[in-house]
Amino acid sequence: VMRLSSALGRVKPSATIAVSQKARALKAAGVDVIGLGAGEPDFDTPDHIKQAAIEAIARGETKYTDVDGLPALKQAICAKFKRDNGLDYTPAQVNVSPGGKPVIYNAFAATLDAGDEVVIPTPYWVSYPEMAALCGATPVFAEAGVADGFKLKPETLDRAITARTRWVILNSPSNPTGAAYTAEDLKGLAEVLRAHPHVLILTDDMYEHIIYDGFQFATIAQVAPDLYERTLTMNGVSKAYAMTGWRIGYAAGPETLIKAMGKVMSQTTSNPCSVSQWASVAALNGPHDFLEARNAAFKTRRDAMLQKINAAPGLTAPTPEGAFYIFADCAGLIGKTSAGGMALSDDLAVCEALLTEAHVAVVPGTAFGAAPGFRLSYATDDAALEEAGQRILAFCQGAR
Numbered sequence: 001v002m003r004l005s006s007a008l009g010r011v012k013p014s015a016t017i018a019v020s021q022k023a024r025a026l027k028a029a030g031v032d033v034i035g036l037g038a039g040e041p042d043f044d045t046p047d048h049i050k051q052a053a054i055e056a057i058a059r060g061e062t063k064y065t066d067v068d069g070l071p072a073l074k075q076a077i078c079a080k081f082k083r084d085n086g087l088d089y090t091p092a093q094v095n096v097s098p099g100g101k102p103v104i105y106n107a108f109a110a111t112l113d114a115g116d117e118v119v120i121p122t123p124y125w126v127s128y129p130e131m132a133a134l135c136g137a138t139p140v141f142a143e144a145g146v147a148d149g150f151k152l153k154p155e156t157l158d159r160a161i162t163a164r165t166r167w168v169i170l171n172s173p174s175n176p177t178g179a180a181y182t183a184e185d186l187k188g189l190a191e192v193l194r195a196h197p198h199v200l201i202l203t204d205d206m207y208e209h210i211i212y213d214g215f216q217f218a219t220i221a222q223v224a225p226d227l228y229e230r231t232l233t234m235n236g237v238s239k240a241y242a243m244t245g246w247r248i249g250y251a252a253g254p255e256t257l258i259k260a261m262g263k264v265m266s267q268t269t270s271n272p273c274s275v276s277q278w279a280s281v282a283a284l285n286g287p288h289d290f291l292e293a294r295n296a297a298f299k300t301r302r303d304a305m306l307q308k309i310n311a312a313p314g315l316t317a318p319t320p321e322g323a324f325y326i327f328a329d330c331a332g333l334i335g336k337t338s339a340g341g342m343a344l345s346d347d348l349a350v351c352e353a354l355l356t357e358a359h360v361a362v363v364p365g366t367a368f369g370a371a372p373g374f375r376l377s378y379a380t381d382d383a384a385l386e387e388a389g390q391r392i393l394a395f396c397q398g399a400r
C-alpha cells in the first residue's frame, strides 16, 4: 500500500476547493447550482496585461528566469511598495513566487522547525494552519470573532504568543470575513509585537486594493517602522488584477529571509512562469483606473447580498470593509430542520442542506475555524447573486 508522510497526515485538503468541485459536479449533472464558494473575481484580466504577456511570448521571454523573480518585476514591486505603502525595499529584499500561496509556504519552509508555533487569528484563511502543519509547526489560534468585528485584539494576541512563537499572521482585508485593520488597529497590535522581539510577522495584503466606503488601507511595516526588520509584507496580482490563473505572488522583507526563500525555490519550483512575470510587470506599472469601477460593482453586490442575509431568519453578518466575501453567522439555524427535512445540527449540515435543497454552494465556517457560520463570495454576476440571495432567504424562512 502507499504510505504517505506523517506531515501530510496532519493536513486537511482545502475545503474551499472541495466546495467548488462539488458544485461543479452538480452543475455537470444538470442541477442549476449557484456557486458562491470560489475565491476569485469574476472579472477578466485587463487587456493591457494580457497584451504584455502576448508581447513577452513574441519576444521569446519563454526561458528560465532568476529563481525568485525577474529584475524588472522586482523593480516594479519595489515601486509599488513605495507608491502604495510608503515602504522602501530594494530588489534584494523581494521574492516572487508562483502565487501568494507559495510565497507563504516558501517563507514557512525556510523558517519553521518541529515544535515552532504560528499564531493565526480566527476566522482564518484555510491554508495558513495547513501550511504551518506541513512544515512541522503547530498552529495556535487567536480568536477574532464577530463580537470584535472579526479583528484581533491586542490582548488576545498577547495571550497567544509564547517562547515558541515563530510567526504571527495578519490578513487584512480578511479572507473569509472581509474585515480590515485601520492604522490605529495595527498600532495596537504593534505595541504587543514590540514586546516580543523573537516573533516574525507575516502580513497577507492580498486584498489591499479591494476596499469600500473610503476605507484607508494600512500595513504593519508602514504603521510601525520599528517592526520593518521582522515583517514579511506579502501581496500578489491574483485578486486586484483578476489574475488568479497566472500564478504570481510576491513579498518583501529581511534580506536573509528572502535569500532563504529563494533557496527553497531553487530546489523545488525554480522560477514562476516567465510570461506571467512580464504580465505582472505591466499590471503593477500600468494604469489602475479599472479598479474603481470593479470595486463599485463589488460594493453594490456586497450591499444587496448583506441586506438579504440580515433579513434571513437565523443569519447575521457585519458589513465587511474589503475583499469579496461575507461571513454569515448561522447560529440561529442550528437545531432547526430544513424545509426538505434535513437536520441543521451544525454549519456543515447547514451548507449541505443549502446545496442540496436551495442549490447554493457556500463554504462552512468550520473550514475557517469559526463555527457556526459560512462564507460566501459575491464575486459573481448580479443576476446569479440576486437569485442566490433569494434562495438563501427562502431556505432560512423555510427552516423550522
Ligand code: PLP
Pocket: 039, 098, 099, 100, 101, 102, 125, 171, 174, 175, 204, 206, 236, 237, 238, 244, 247, 248, 249
Ligand atoms: N492569501 C489570501 C488571504 C487569499 O485569499 C488567497 C487566495 O485565495 C491567497 C493568499 C493566495 O493567492 P494566490 O492565488 O496568489 O496563491
